[in-house]
Amino acid sequence: MSKRDYYEVLGVSKGADEREIKKAYKRMAMKYHPDRNKEDADAGDKFKEATEAYEVLTDAQKRAAYDQFGHEGVNGQQGGHGFGGGGADFGDIFGDVFGDIFGGGQRRQQRAARGADLRYNMELTLEEAVRGVSKEIKVPTLVGCDVCDGSGAKAGTQAKTCQTCHGHGQVQMRQGFFTVQQPCPQCRGKGKIITDPCHKCHGEGRYQKTKTLSVKIPAGVDTGDRIRLSGEGEAGEAGAPAGDLYVQMHVREHDIFVRDGNNLYCEVPIGFTSAALGGEVEVPTLDGRVKLKIPAETQTGRMFRLKGKGVRSARSGQMGDLVCKIYIETPVSLTEEQKELLRQLEDSCGGLAAKKHRPKTEGFFEGVKRFFDDLTR
Known part of the structure; x- marks a missing residue:
């Protein structure tokens, strides 16, 4: 044929x-x-x-x-x-x-793996995050063996070539016409076998240890930021490079301030007399107390911005502001005499004078009246 x-x-x-x-x-x-x-x-x-x-x-x-x-x-x-x-x-x-499917070349020895990266979650107060701080942390990890220098073999000895894969780290299996390569089961792809292991690391070349590290936190960090400590992760296999340690920041909630980027926000309560007549009130900042001038006829929700009293950005160095939101506090536990004085004040602000003294209230109820009048037409 x-x-x-x-x-x-x-x-x-x-x-x-x-x-x-x-x-x-x-x-x-x-x-x-x-x-x-x-x-x-x-x-x-x-x-x-x-x-x-x-x-x-x-x-x-x-x-x-x-x-x-x-x-x-x-x-x-x-x-x-x-x-x-x-x-x-x-x-x-x-x-x-088919090398791209089954692993390629017949003499490919498995490389020693780089050490794993680690993550450490660090909690900071707002003051620590804003000003910067140095902290000691304890990190459990794998470190390179100092007795065998990471080789895994006892001092004075060395690993021997694997007789199963002859040092290639790979073995071939035939399935019909297919030739499939896989890591050598005897040496686990390393190509060498340790017959006399190190007494400290038991042939692994590394062992478990808790390291104490000093971490310098720069001023201005925020939740989600992270610091990379190169080479402070797990030690690699057979002397391969160590991984990195990432210190992840989490800033705890503050009793007074709420942070948004480089700005700080806080609520400042004042009495309705100060709101009506004006005055001064002390407000906190991260650098101490400052006087905030309240103009007469201030309403709840009004914002006052204090320039440069926020957070300095760790990246750009730009300084944020402190934004104070006013809310008017209603007096409680009044005596009968105080209640009577409030009634007199209410009477004096009512009637024809209401539009002058309470423009938002009068405007609201006039809008409500127009709304219901339109519904009944």
């Missing part, structure tokens, strides 16, 4: 480059592999045909001979055994094409 044209087998043009050929072969191999087509008797033959075409067309010398003389030009180079007879191993071909 005459052989089909190799380009036709793979469905590529004669000018196809190696990348196109590899892609076409991968598609054919996935389609006709015997393990995926156990009920199709012809699948195995089509799979072998595609592999033979791939072997020839990806070899520059064989491809040149094939292009000039056809199948006769490559029969001698293949040793008369069809595909793979010239010393090419099918596992090499398949591993080359």
